[in-house]
Amino acid sequence: xxxxxxxxxxxxxxxxxxxxxxxxxxxxxxxxxxxxxxxxxxxxxxxxxxxxxxxxxxxxxxxxxxxxxxxxxxxxxxxxxxxxxxxxxxxxxxxxxxxxxxxxxxxxxxxxxxxxxxxxxxxxxxxxxxxxx
Amino acid sequence: xxxxxxxxxxxxxxxxxxxxxxxxxxxxxxxxxxxxxxxxxxxxxxxxxxxxxxxxxxxxxxxxxxxxxxxxxxxxxxxxxxxxxxxxxxxxxxxxxxxxxxxxxxxxxxxxxxxxxxxxxxxxxxxxxxxxxxxxxxxxxxxxxxxxxxxxxxxxxxxxxxxxxxxxxxxxxxxxxxxxxxxxxxxxxxxxxxxxxxxxxxxxxxxxxxxxxxxxxxxxxxxxxxxxxxxxxxxxxxxxxxxxxxxxxxxxxxxxxxxxxxxxxxxxxxxxxxxxxxxxxxxxxxxxxxxxxxxxxxxxxxxxxxxxxxxxxxxxxxxxxxxxxxxxxxxxxxxxxxxxxxxxxxxxxxxxxxxxxxxxxxxxxxxxxxxxxxxxxxxxxxxxxxxxxxxxxxxxxxxxxxxxxxxxxxxxxxxxxxxxx
Numbered sequence: 001x002x003x004x005x006x007x008x009x010x011x012x013x014x015x016x017x018x019x020x021x022x023x024x025x026x027x028x029x030x031x032x033x034x035x036x037x038x039x040x041x042x043x044x045x046x047x048x049x050x051x052x053x054x055x056x057x058x059x060x061x062x063x064x065x066x067x068x069x070x071x072x073x074x075x076x077x078x079x080x081x082x083x084x085x086x087x088x089x090x091x092x093x094x095x096x097x098x099x100x101x102x103x104x105x106x107x108x109x110x111x112x113x114x115x116x117x118x119x120x121x122x123x124x125x126x127x128x129x130x131x132x133x
Numbered sequence: 134x135x136x137x138x139x140x141x142x143x144x145x146x147x148x149x150x151x152x153x154x155x156x157x158x159x160x161x162x163x164x165x166x167x168x169x170x171x172x173x174x175x176x177x178x179x180x181x182x183x184x185x186x187x188x189x190x191x192x193x194x195x196x197x198x199x200x201x202x203x204x205x206x207x208x209x210x211x212x213x214x215x216x217x218x219x220x221x222x223x224x225x226x227x228x229x230x231x232x233x234x235x236x237x238x239x240x241x242x243x244x245x246x247x248x249x250x251x252x253x254x255x256x257x258x259x260x261x262x263x264x265x266x267x268x269x270x271x272x273x274x275x276x277x278x279x280x281x282x283x284x285x286x287x288x289x290x291x292x293x294x295x296x297x298x299x300x301x302x303x304x305x306x307x308x309x310x311x312x313x314x315x316x317x318x319x320x321x322x323x324x325x326x327x328x329x330x331x332x333x334x335x336x337x338x339x340x341x342x343x344x345x346x347x348x349x350x351x352x353x354x355x356x357x358x359x360x361x362x363x364x365x366x367x368x369x370x371x372x373x374x375x376x377x378x379x380x381x382x383x384x385x386x387x388x389x390x391x392x393x394x395x396x397x398x399x400x401x402x403x404x405x406x407x408x409x410x411x412x413x414x415x416x417x418x419x420x421x422x423x424x425x426x427x428x429x430x431x432x433x434x435x436x437x438x439x440x441x442x443x444x445x446x447x448x449x450x451x452x453x454x455x456x457x458x459x460x461x462x463x464x465x466x467x468x469x470x471x472x473x474x475x476x477x478x479x480x481x482x483x484x485x486x487x488x489x490x491x492x493x494x495x496x497x498x499x500x501x502x503x504x505x506x507x508x509x510x511x512x513x514x515x516x517x518x519x520x521x522x523x524x525x526x527x528x529x530x531x532x533x534x535x536x537x538x539x540x541x542x543x544x545x546x547x548x549x550x551x552x553x554x
Contacts, residue, residue: 003499005492005551036491037509037522059522061489062552103495 004097005062013062018072020055029117033109035102038064042113044075046123051075051083056113061106063099068110070094075114084124086111148441150449154532156181156437167502170537175320175348175480175528176506177370180434184374187433188426199425200399200416214425217432218415224435225365226356227382231414234381234388235423239347240270242366242381243314245418246343247274249391250364251312254341257283260310262340264289264297264326265518266319269511271345275314289315291518295322295471302331310340317349321510321526322471323454323480325349329360336361341387347371352450352478352530354443357382369427373530374434378427381418388414395420438531446531450479453529457481457538464545466554470519479529482510485545486554490525493548501544503537 022043030041038060045053054075056068074090075083091107092099099107119126154160157179162169171179197207199214215230222230236242251274255261261275265288279286287310289302297315313335318325332342343364349355350365351372357365364387368379383391393400393411397420402410411417438446455474458481461467466486471477485493490507497503506526509516516522527541 003495005496010552035508036489037516038491039522061491063492063495100495100498103491106491 003100003103006097009066009095009097010062012066012069016056016065016069016072018054018056018069018076021057022053022055025055027117027121027123029113029120031109031113031116033060033064033105035105036061036064038106038109040064040068040109040113042068042072042110042117044117044121046080046121049079049081051078051080056110060109061103063095063103064106064109067091067095067107068113071110071114080118080123083114084118086114150532150534153441154534156183157532158182158185160532164502164504165499170501170503170540172527172529172533172537172541173504173506174530174533175371175526177376178351178373178530179532180375180430181373181437183437184430184433188375188430191426191429196426198422210425213432214423214428217428217435220432220435220439221380224439225350225380225382226358228358229385232382232385232388234383234415234418235428236366236379236381236418237377237424238368238370238379239345239366240274240379242364242379243270243343243345244274245381245394246364246366246383247278249394249418250341250387251275251278252281253390253392255282255284255311259284259312260305260308261286262289262302262305262310262313262315262335263287264315265291266295266297266322266324266515267314267316267512268320268345268347269513270347271314271316271343272514275312284311291324291515294473295319295324296476297324297326297331299327299331302334306334306338306340309338310335312343313340314343314345316345316347317355318346318352318478318480319471319512319515320348320480321482321512321515321524323477323482324472325353325476325478328362332360332362348478348480351438353447363387369431369434372434373438375424375427375430378424378431380431385414388418391418393417393420397421399423441531449531450529450533451475453533453535453538454479454481456535457527457529457541460538460542461545464542464549466549467545470521470524479533480526481528482524482526484521484524485548486552488548488552488554490523492552493525493545496548496551497541497544500547501540503541503544505541 025043026046027044032039040058043055118124195206195209197210199211219230222233290298335342341363346367350367365382370376400420470482494507
């Protein structure tokens with residue numbers, strides 16, 4: 001298995017989409033990955049049944065930050081119901097490279113923060129923190 | 134690079150590193166189609182054939198429980214385990230093998246002292262001195278002790294180049310500490326602390342000293358009597374031995390006075406339904422069936438490393454560290470943390486531009502077959518002090534070669550290319 005750092009991953013890392021914070025967020029959560037020290041916060045603005053704006057802010061490795069950037073592109077403008085269904089496969093598809101077991105925590109940090117933010121805002125059922133394998 | 138310092142030890146005379154590498158089966162494997170370059174010995178060292186064989190032989194030919202069987206193989210197992218204890222005692226120059234307590238690892242040794250000695254001797258308001266460069270294993274047990282007892286923790290800060298601020302240590306000693314606990318060698322910065330002087334200073338004000346020797350006993354000569362240290366802990370797996378066994382050395386009077394840490398079989402003399410009396414040292418602290426194969430493996434590791442000679446191990450690692458620092462410094466954007474090569478062991482923490490250390494570690498693994506550590510190295514307060522969330526760390530041992538350092542450097546250039554630094 002080869003974990004390539006493809007150009008588009010590095011491009012997301014260097015120029016993250018939807019980077020920053022929302023003053024009027026309707027959902028927010030943050031978390032860190034104790035293994036790497038990756039940190040990530042996500043703000044969502046929900047209007048009607050849609051996520052109309054998303055911002056994330058964080059620091060960490062290319063995999064964690066590029067994943068968050070890619071995830072943010074999947075979220076904006078989509079119905080909350082669909083956003084709540086986003087899962088590990090969506091992240092892996094977007095990354096397009098195999099992620100070594102030790103690095104899955106980096107790749108899925110954004111997903112955990114997203115679902116936590118929705119759960120805290122009462123927009124989805126809290127998920128079990130199962131192992132990212 | 135390694136030559137024997139013992140002319141009478143014919144089997145290990147003038148052994149070069151290439152020769153030594155042949156003793157380590159794992160060093161001939163490949164990862165991602167490239168020869169494994171293992172630069173993470175500070176986390177855990179690799180094992181020579183002699184250690185693996187000693188453990189297999191036990192399992193294949195004389196496995197039985199120890200200290201109770203009256204039959205042949207149990208007596209053989211008991212003798213082998215106790216012989217390993219004697220080897221360890223000689224290796225660190227303990228006065229008696231009773232002072233060598235087998236634990237699971239360094240962490241368990243420190244916890245044993247924090248509970249057994251700490252609960253009996255530390256009370257509210259007592260001062261415990263630690264340092265900013267400690268591994269979590271030499272921080273958290275004392276935090277827990279402070280929570281149990283109301284003791285106070287103070288920390289010796291570090292200087293910009295990763296040495297301890299000894300003037301602050303002087304000041305802290307004026308406050309009559311009960312205990313001083315610190316690392317012999319930093320697992321992040323490689324800093325070798327002036328332990329002997331620091332122990333003498335602590336003793337002068339009546340404090341007890343515990344040394345975290347997880348990084349020092351495997352890499353440099355350590356003489357517990359010369360150091361006059363009260364407690365010293367280390368792990369077998371960092372010194373060519375197996376996981377699951379470590380050592381707590383303690384001064385006999387201290388160990389004798391301490392209550393047991395864990396209760397169970399083997400640690401008792403007589404047991405009643407409501408109370409019991411304790412076994413002698415060292416078994417008082419070794420409740421339950423011990424790690425027998427691991428103790429035997431540790432004994433074999435001590436034999437192996439002693440045959441090379443600790444002075445030679447140190448010399449080889451200093452040479453490699455010096456070479457690695459020179460080579461790494463040629464890489465643009467690379468920052469090395471910690472002291473100069475002459476005051477550090479075989480550990481180099483670094484960052485490369487703004488490439489996250491975990492990305493570096495993945496690239497080195499995938500592109501060059503190089504295993505390095507990335508992260509906070511279980512020393513979060515130190516990383517915070519350095520203003521970093523993570524570093525990459527390369528660490529060396531008797532089997533590390535200059536060629537491996539060159540492969541590391543090539544891998545780092547590859548990372549620069551990928552990240553377009």
